[in-house]
Amino acid sequence: MFELELFSNASARPSLPTGVTRLEGFALEWQDALLAALTQVIAAAPLRHMLTPGGQRMSVAMTNCGALGWITDRRGYRYAALDPRSGEPWPALPEVIRKLAAAAGLAAGYASFEPDACLINCYAPGARMSLHQDRDEQDFGAPIVSVSLGLPATFLIGGLTRRERPLRLPLAHGDVVVWGGPARLAYHGVAPVVDGLHPKLGRQRINLTLRRAGALKLNGN
DNA sequence: AAGTACCA
DNA sequence: AAAG
Numbered sequence: 391m392f393e394l395e396l397f398s399n400a401s402a403r404p405s406l407p408t409g410v411t412r413l414e415g416f417a418l419e420w421q422d423a424l425l426a427a428l429t430q431v432i433a434a435a436p437l438r439h440m441l442t443p444g445g446q447r448m449s450v451a452m453t454n455c456g457a458l459g460w461i462t463d464r465r466g467y468r469y470a471a472l473d474p475r476s477g478e479p480w481p482a483l484p485e486v487i488r489k490l491a492a493a494a495g496l497a498a499g500y501a502s503f504e505p506d507a508c509l510i511n512c513y514a515p516g517a518r519m520s521l522h523q524d525r526d527e528q529d530f531g532a533p534i535v536s537v538s539l540g541l542p543a544t545f546l547i548g549g550l551t552r553r554e555r556p557l558r559l560p561l562a563h564g565d566v567v568v569w570g571g572p573a574r575l576a577y578h579g580v581a582p583v584v585d586g587l588h589p590k591l592g593r594q595r596i597n598l599t600l601r602r603a604g605a606l607k608l609n610g611n
Numbered sequence: 612a613a614g615t616a617c618c619a
Numbered sequence: 620a621a622a623g
Contacts, residue, residue, distance in 0.1 A: 443620035444619090450622080466620060511622095522622040552621095555614095579622080581612090 407557065409573030410547060411498040417537050418564035420490050424539065424598075425590065427484035428510065431455045434481045435473050437512050443467070449517040456483040458507040458603040460526065467526050469507060469603045483508055490566075491600040494535045498568035503532060505600040513543065513595040515585035521546060521556065521577045524601065532602035533570025539563055539598070540591030544581040552577055563588060 406412060417424065437451035440462045454460060458469040459480040473480050487508055495503025507527075511519070524534055536545075538561040545567060548556035556577065561567065569576055583595050 440622090442623050444623060446621090446623040448622065452622095460622090462620080462622070464620095467622075519622060524622090 406559075407547065407549065407573055407576065409569055409571040410576070411568040412559065412561075413494060413497055413566040413568070414562070415564045416494060416497065416566040417490060417539070420486055421539070421564060421590070423486040424490070424537075427486050428539075428596065428598075431481045431484065431510065435459075435476070437510070438475060449513075450519055451512040451514070451517075453480075453510045454508060455481040455487070455510065456506050456508045460507060460509045460599075460601075460603070469526060487598065487600070490537065491535050494537075494566045494568055495533060498533065498535075498570070500533050500568070500570065503535065503600075503602070505532075505535070505602055507601045507603040509599040509601070511597040511599065513541070513580065513583040513597070515541075515593055516582050517595075518582040519580040521548060521552060521579040523575050523577055524599075525575060527601055527603045529602060529606045530574045531570075531606055533568050533574065535598075535600040536567045536569075537598040537600070538565045538567075539596040540588045541583055541586050541593070541595040543583050543595050543597075546579040546581060547573075548577040550575055550577070563590070 435453045542562045545559040545561045546556035548554045
């Protein structure tokens with residue numbers, strides 16, 4: 391009775407905030423194609439530690455693919471069509487990523503999610519991402535689709551103000567989180583990644599964050 | 612490990 | 620501009 395209550399409380403799943411969807415294992419069937427595509431993207435646009443406008447080095451190594459890439463440096467946060475390191479456009483968004491994004495969007499209730507930006511975040515053990523909002527996009531009607539690969543991590547997802555305490559959501563290889571609508575501007579982050587060894591990715595976590603950064607097309611598609 | 616304060 |  392007492393122990394039973396404890397057990398049922400401990401195993402109860404925390405309800406997600408309105409507008410947040412977790413798709414466990416959703417990306418597993420795409421994993422091999424995803425990893426092959428990522429290898430090519432990273433070869434063309436290497437992972438690098440960007441600087442915040444305050445001049446501090448981010449612990450997460452980043453690169454991008456797609457028409458637009460999110461960057462940060464002393465001049466600020468923004469999307470750019472060219473990789474500042476090479477002066478060349480970011481690698482094209484691989485087909486497998488487009489398909490995965492559309493499928494995940496659909497599963498979360500977004501009929502036509504067509505990202506134009508894919509931020510690739512690489513977390514070595516200890517790397518983290520403090521709470522922030524994704525607010526550099528031109529239109530907040532499209533959701534954010536986040537794909538986790540490699541080492542597990544604790545995703546932090548809060549509300550629209552920094553004061554609200556974030557929910558701690560364990561994420562494993564293949565999990566996808568989608569947030570949009572009332573949660574589109576939710577504060578979110580990642581707790582420091584615990585060291586470990588993933589069979590396919592080794593000692594790292596890779597996160598793909600898919601977004602519509604530029605203007606939405608007026609007539610769908 | 613998590614929470615809070617603080618930083619300019 | 621503390622996505623530290």
